Amino acid sequence: MKNNIVAHLFAGLVFLSALMPNTAFAQKSKIILPQRGLCAHRGAMDTHPENTLPALLQAAKLGAQMIEFDIQLTKDSVMVIMHDDSVERTTNGRGNVSDLTYKYLRSLDAGIKKSEKFKGTVIPTFQEVLAVMPDNVWLNCHLKGDEAVGKAAASMLEKSGRLHQAFLTCSEKASAAARKQVPGILICNGENSYRRNTAKYVAETIKMKAEFIQLLKPEAGQDRTPLIVSLKENKVKINYFYAETAQQLTDLFGMGVDFVLVNNVGELLAETEKLGIKTWKPIYKKQL
Known part of the structure; x- marks a missing residue:
C-alpha cells in the first residue's frame, strides 16, 4: 500500500x-503583438534621458508598439544599456564602456544632462530592463558588439521568458553566436558592412532567414518597391530608421514599412492613430 x-x-x-x-x-x-506602429528609439528620448528606465517605461506608458534600446558589455562583461562607445555625451563620467567596470558605470548620473529632474538616474542593465517591460510590445534589442554580446543577450532573453517578443538587431557575427546559443531566437539583420547597399541588405537578410530588417533612408530617386515586395513575400518585418513628421509616417506606412523608429514617440503616436494604427495598451506579467 x-x-x-x-x-x-x-x-x-x-x-x-x-x-x-x-x-x-x-x-x-x-499574447497579441502589434503588427504595425512606432518604435520608440532609445525610449521616449525627446522628454527623458535616452536608454534609461524612465525613458523606456515612459515609451511603454505612452503606448509605443515597439521599444528600442542599445546593449553593450562592460569591461567585466555586464550587459548595460548605452548607445555610444563612450559615456561622456549622456553621463557625468568619462571613458569607453568596454574599458569601464559595471561598478564605475553604476556610479554615474545618466539623467542630469537631460534635466535636473532626472538627476540620479543610473545606467540600467539589460536584466533590469527586461524585468519591467510589458509582455505584449516588441523589444528591439540593438547590440553593440559581436559574438560575446550576441551569446549573452540570447541567453538573457531565454532566461527572462522574452523570446516571443524580443529580437536582436545585430551584426552577422553576433546573430550567428546568438542562434547557436538559443536556436530560434528572433533576429533583425543589422550588419553595417552592407546596410547602405539596400539591394544587398535585403538579399542577405532573406538569405540568413532573419525575421526583421531595419532599413535606412534611401538614396534620392531610389525605388524600393520591388525590394519591399520581396521582403513581404519572405515574411520579413520591416523597420525603418527613422521619421520625424506625420507626412513621413504616412508615406512609410503606405509603402509597406511595419515599424518606424522615432525620437518623438509621444508626439507622433497621435498621428499614427489618424492612420488607423491604434496606440498600444501595455500588458505586464502580473496581468496575465
Missing part, C-alpha cells in the same frame, strides 16, 4: 512538472 501511495505521488509530481511549462506556453501564445 505504501509503495502504491508513493508511486501515485511521484506520478502526480511528474504530471504537474510537465503541465507547468505548457501552462506558461499557453499564456504566451495568447
